[in-house]
Structure formats: structure tokens, C-alpha cells
Amino acid sequence: MIIPILVKERSVERRLPWTKGGIAEEVLNLQLPSWKLIFQKLVKVVFMPVSIMMGFAAFSFSIIAGILMAALPVFAVQELEWSDNQFALLLSIEEMFEKSFANFFLCLTESFSSQFSTAVMKFSLPISSLINSASNFICTGNEKLTT
Numbered sequence: 389m390i391i392p393i394l395v396k397e398r399s400v401e402r403r404l405p406w407t408k409g410g411i412a413e414e415v416l417n418l419q420l421p422s423w424k425l426i427f428q429k430l431v432k433v434v435f436m437p438v439s440i441m442m443g444f445a446a447f448s449f450s451i452i453a454g455i456l457m458a459a460l461p462v463f464a465v466q467e468l469e470w471s472d473n474q475f476a477l478l479l480s481i482e483e484m485f486e487k488s489f490a491n492f493f494l495c496l497t498e499s500f501s502s503q504f505s506t507a508v509m510k511f512s513l514p515i516s517s518l519i520n521s522a523s524n525f526i527c528t529g530n531e532k533l534t535t
Contacts, residue, residue, distance in 0.1 A: 402409030
């Protein structure tokens with residue numbers, strides 16, 4: 389907590405709000421003088437080939453996700469002859485895995501502490517029993533879930 393107070397990025401910066409400081413020369417050089425110049429640089433960046441390709445990829449992914457969101461329940465119920473409850477349960481299990489893996493990798497990138505491994509162990513035990521109950525429900529059609 390004290391390190392940000394002790395370390396300065398530039399020599400003329402303030403350590404605390406009430407101490408003396410100034411503006412570094414390199415910061416003054418980064419300032420753009422007008423809104424026109426800001427928007428010109430923004431348009432230049434937005435219309436770079438990489439930005440256009442990424443925008444197209446994001447748009448395509450959103451269209452595919454929307455079609456799947458609309459068509460997958462109909463397909464599962466009508467073609468595969470699943471009940472609404474079975475499909476909803478399978479979808480919730482998939483979302484649970486998606487969120488847990490995202491949280492796992494987020495925690496993994498943030499720290500490798502012992503608190504992380506303890507949290508993962510506490511989190512994984514209830515999930516395994518829920519997954520076993522859910523797979524039993526899907527395979528047997530038993531509506532009673534045990535936790």
C-alpha cells in the first residue's frame with residue numbers, strides 16, 4: 389500500500405495531492421491541441437485494417453450467438469425431443485462451466501497465492517455434486533435433484 393506513494397513515474401509528479409509538483413515535458417508533448425486533431429486520429433485508428441477485421445469478427449460472432457440463442461431451444465425440444473426442463477438444465481450447466489472457467493483463469497492471471505487454491509477447492513466441491521445430480525437428471529429424466 390505504501391509503494392504507490394514512494395514510487396513516482398516521472399520526477400516532477402506529486403507524491404501526495406498537497407505536495408508541490410509540475411507537468412513533465414513528455415506529458416505536454418502528448419497533449420493534442422484541438423478536438424479536430426483528436427477525432428482525426430480516432431478515425432485513422434478505427435479504419436485501420438486490423439480494426440475493421442476485428443469489428444467484422446465481433447459482428448459475425450454476435451450474429452451467430454443470436455441465431456443459436458433463438459434456434460437452439462426450438463431444435464432441442466422439437467427435433468431432439470427433450471423437455472423444456474432438460475434443455476434449461478443443460479444450458480444452465482454449460483453457463484456454470486463457462487463462468488467458472490472464466491473466473492478460474494481470471495484468478496489464475498491475477499495471483500498464484502495459497503488463498504486462490506483454497507478458494508478453488510471450496511468452489512469445486514459443490515459444483516461436482518451439482519454436476520452429478522444434473523447428469524443423473526438428464527440421463528434418467530428424474531426430476532428430483534440431490535445436492
